[in-house]
Every structure is written in C-alpha cells, then in structure tokens.
Amino acid sequence: MSRAVLYDYFRSSAAYRVRIALNLKGVDYEQRSINLAEGVQKGGDYRAVNPQGFVPCLEIDGHTLTQSLSIAVYLDQTIPEPALMPRDPIDGAHVRSLALMIACDIHPLNNLRVLKYLAGELGVSEAQKDEWYRHWIAEGLTALEAMAKPRAGAYLFGDQPTLADVCLVPQLYNARRFNVPLDPYPYLRRADETATAHPAFAAAHPDKQDH
Ligand SMILES: N[C@@H](CCC(=O)N[C@@H](CS)C(=O)NCC(=O)O)C(=O)O
Structure with missing residues (x-):
C-alpha cells in the first residue's frame, strides 16, 4: 500500500x-x-x-x-x-461532545474564510474582526471548560489523549495567536500542557512543519 x-x-x-x-x-x-x-x-x-x-x-x-x-x-x-475514543458508550458520547463543541461550534466561526469575509465583503475594521474572534472563542471555551471539568484528568477526559485533545490543542494554539487570554480555563490549559508534551502532539505543532 x-x-x-x-x-x-x-x-x-x-x-x-x-x-x-x-x-x-x-x-x-x-x-x-x-x-x-x-x-x-x-x-x-x-x-x-x-x-x-x-x-x-x-x-x-x-x-x-x-x-x-x-x-x-x-x-x-x-x-x-x-484508542482515540473511550470504549464505554457514555464516555465516548462525552468525548465526542467535547470534540464537536470545538470542531462545529467554535472553529467554523473563526476560520480564515469567515474572517476574510468580515474584513473584505462586510468591511469591518481590524479591531471589530478581533473582537468577533475573541467573543466567539471566549463564549465557546467557557462552555467547554464547564463541560470538561467534571471528568477531566491530565487530559480533557481522563489521563489518556482522546479525540477531544486532538481538537483542543489546535484550538488553543489558534487562540494564543490572536492573544486571547486563557487564564479563565485551567482545565483546558492543563490538558493542553499535558498533550503538548506528548511526542505525537509536539511533532504536529505548526512550528515543526515546512511551509
Ligand atoms: N470542518 C472542516 C473544516 C476545514 C477547514 O475549515 N479548513 C480551513 C483551514 S483550518 C480551510 O481549509 N480554509 C480554507 C479557506 O478558508 O479558504 C474539517 O474539520 O476538516
């Protein structure tokens, strides 16, 4: 193959x-x-x-x-x-919820084509565009922190990386790029810190890629 x-x-x-x-x-x-x-x-x-x-x-x-x-x-x-997903169906549903909160509810509002459309066709200022970005990130991460907290461990769910961490780490990288304060999200930050020390996550970091 x-x-x-x-x-x-x-x-x-x-x-x-x-x-x-x-x-x-x-x-x-x-x-x-x-x-x-x-x-x-x-x-x-x-x-x-x-x-x-x-x-x-x-x-x-x-x-x-x-x-x-x-x-x-x-x-x-x-x-x-x-495994990226816990075997137990309820645990799996929880992990999928966390991943989907990021992939479906946070990321699409702030990706390149949306920000370009705001600044281009709709003519919003840089400051308004940044405000848009920060607003949706803060709202999304606040909900994610509350959802993750009861079952978080070293990672977003428990002590092994799951699909939720696969989505979290890039989203927080993105948030930092736009200077979004991450202090209000200690559970997200802990999972991010654990994951970024994992070789599979470290090798995937944008700074490690050719471009
Ligand atoms: N739901 C898609 C989202 C993919 C997506 O939004 N990709 C962005 C980069 S993060 C892209 O290719 N954007 C092209 C553009 O904005 O023109 C997925 O999870 O793969």
Whole structure:
C-alpha cells in the first residue's frame, strides 16, 4: 500500500488535528502544503482533490478522505491502538461532545474564510474582526471548560489523549495567536500542557512543519 498523503497547511487547525491523529496512530505520511494565504485551496488542481476546497484531505488506503473528524474516526477504526475514543458508550458520547463543541461550534466561526469575509465583503475594521474572534472563542471555551471539568484528568477526559485533545490543542494554539487570554480555563490549559508534551502532539505543532 502506498504512503498516505496529507494535504496540509501548517497553521490550519483542522489539518493540525489530523497531523496529531496520524502521529498518535504511528502512520507514516507525506505532507503536501496547500498555501491557504495564497489561495491555493481555491484552484482547480486542489478542487479536483477536495471539491470543498478545504484542508485537511488525506489520501490513504486507496481512498481520499476529507473532514478532520471523519479522518480521525477512520484512523481510529482502522488502527485501534492507541484508542482515540473511550470504549464505554457514555464516555465516548462525552468525548465526542467535547470534540464537536470545538470542531462545529467554535472553529467554523473563526476560520480564515469567515474572517476574510468580515474584513473584505462586510468591511469591518481590524479591531471589530478581533473582537468577533475573541467573543466567539471566549463564549465557546467557557462552555467547554464547564463541560470538561467534571471528568477531566491530565487530559480533557481522563489521563489518556482522546479525540477531544486532538481538537483542543489546535484550538488553543489558534487562540494564543490572536492573544486571547486563557487564564479563565485551567482545565483546558492543563490538558493542553499535558498533550503538548506528548511526542505525537509536539511533532504536529505548526512550528515543526515546512511551509
Ligand atoms: N470542518 C472542516 C473544516 C476545514 C477547514 O475549515 N479548513 C480551513 C483551514 S483550518 C480551510 O481549509 N480554509 C480554507 C479557506 O478558508 O479558504 C474539517 O474539520 O476538516
């Protein structure tokens, strides 16, 4: 079977999730950088790979997969260890909730195309755009902290990395880039600190990627 290919961009939170999942599962993969800042994702060549024009996209086992959570679940199903999801259905539902809060409710409001549309078509100022970003991050992270707190351990759920941490670490990286204060979220910060010390997470960090 040929080597997996990840269509990637160093700063993309969604691609960062997949890098973490691939590293946790020990998958050897080639990275192809799609420069989002230069709009390469909108070009015909990349649309032929992923018609949605987003990274990440993963070619693996003869298939082309899109959507970071779908990719992470595929990896978890085909390479069961180490598990990204707890076996217990209720624990699993909790972990999925945490991951979906980030991937569906926080990240889409603040990704590149939304911020570009605000600043471009809608003509909002830089200050208003930053305010938008901080508002949705603070609201989302406050809810996430409250949800995670009762069952958090060294990681967001318990003491092993799960899909929730795969989503958390890139989101907090992103928040720091926009100078969002993270003091109000001690449980999120603890999980982030534990995870970033893990080699699979460390190797996926944007600073470690070619771009
Ligand atoms: N729900 C998608 C989100 C993917 C996404 O938003 N990717 C962003 C980068 S983080 C992107 O490719 N944006 C291209 C653009 O904004 O033009 C996933 O989880 O994979």
